[in-house]
Amino acid sequence: MGIRVTTQMLGYSRRRAGLDSGSSLAKYINQPGTTGSQSYINSLGKNSLAGKDRLSASRFSALQKNNTATRYEKSRYEKMEKAAKKLTQQTAALSEKVDEGGVGTDIADQVAGFVAAFNENLNNLKQSTDILDKYYHQSIKETGQQNKYALEEIGITVGSNGLLTLDKEKLAGADAEKVKAVFGSKGDFLKRISYVSSRIEDNAAANVESASSRYNSRGDIMNSYLSSFNRRG
Numbered sequence: 001m002g003i004r005v006t007t008q009m010l011g012y013s014r015r016r017a018g019l020d021s022g023s024s025l026a027k028y029i030n031q032p033g034t035t036g037s038q039s040y041i042n043s044l045g046k047n048s049l050a051g052k053d054r055l056s057a058s059r060f061s062a063l064q065k066n067n068t069a070t071r072y073e074k075s076r077y078e079k080m081e082k083a084a085k086k087l088t089q090q091t092a093a094l095s096e097k098v099d100e101g102g103v104g105t106d107i108a109d110q111v112a113g114f115v116a117a118f119n120e121n122l123n124n125l126k127q128s129t130d131i132l133d134k135y136y137h138q139s140i141k142e143t144g145q146q147n148k149y150a151l152e153e154i155g156i157t158v159g160s161n162g163l164l165t166l167d168k169e170k171l172a173g174a175d176a177e178k179v180k181a182v183f184g185s186k187g188d189f190l191k192r193i194s195y196v197s198s199r200i201e202d203n204a205a206a207n208v209e210s211a212s213s214r215y216n217s218r219g220d221i222m223n224s225y226l227s228s229f230n231r232r233g
Helices: 007-016 025-030 040-099 104-127 131-146 148-153 168-172 176-183 188-232
Strands: 156-158 164-166
Touching (some): 104 131, 148 156
Antiparallel strands (some): 156 164
16 A cells, blocks of 8 residues: 655655755755756756747748748749740741741741740640649640641641641641641631630749749748747757
8 A cells, every 4th residue: 555645744754864844845846956957847848848849840841841842833833934925926926927928948947936835835734733724735735636637738747645746848848828827817726826825824924923922921930930949049
């Protein structure tokens, strides 16, 4: 059977040992310990603070990871915005050149630039998880496939994945009227591509702005944590 030690019993024992009878448990735990200058109560406080620091550090780490992901997202949409703008410009330049009477080798550089920009946008959209980007990917891919035979007649092959491949030699010998029907301002092909590319650009710009806002917001919180850590020394 255990023995219950009372305050009176502790006091009696301390007096017999020649210790201060006025000492209490509260005084004892507030006295400096043998291994340091901090009291037991202060040690408990330190442990509690350490626990809070670990929690803050965990939240800070989570913010860092989220900020890294947001920074990557922002960079990806900046790339998409730039590519979409380039496609819009290439489309306009090609259409203008054809309307001026350019055919064959005269428009080879413009067609090559258009094909490269078209493929870059298709690849960018395919990698995106954004629902609108998925829609734009399908739209731009279908536009190419719907004009597959007209494009092939002037030297541009449409792959099963929607990507375009240019045969410059075939383009050089292509019928002028067929080239104009595909790339002229009155044709539906470039009109459709220009419309979709402008929508891609707008959506990418909106996502860049959104990511920037979230990145700055998290940055402010992270700075607050850092300031808190610095104050603690």
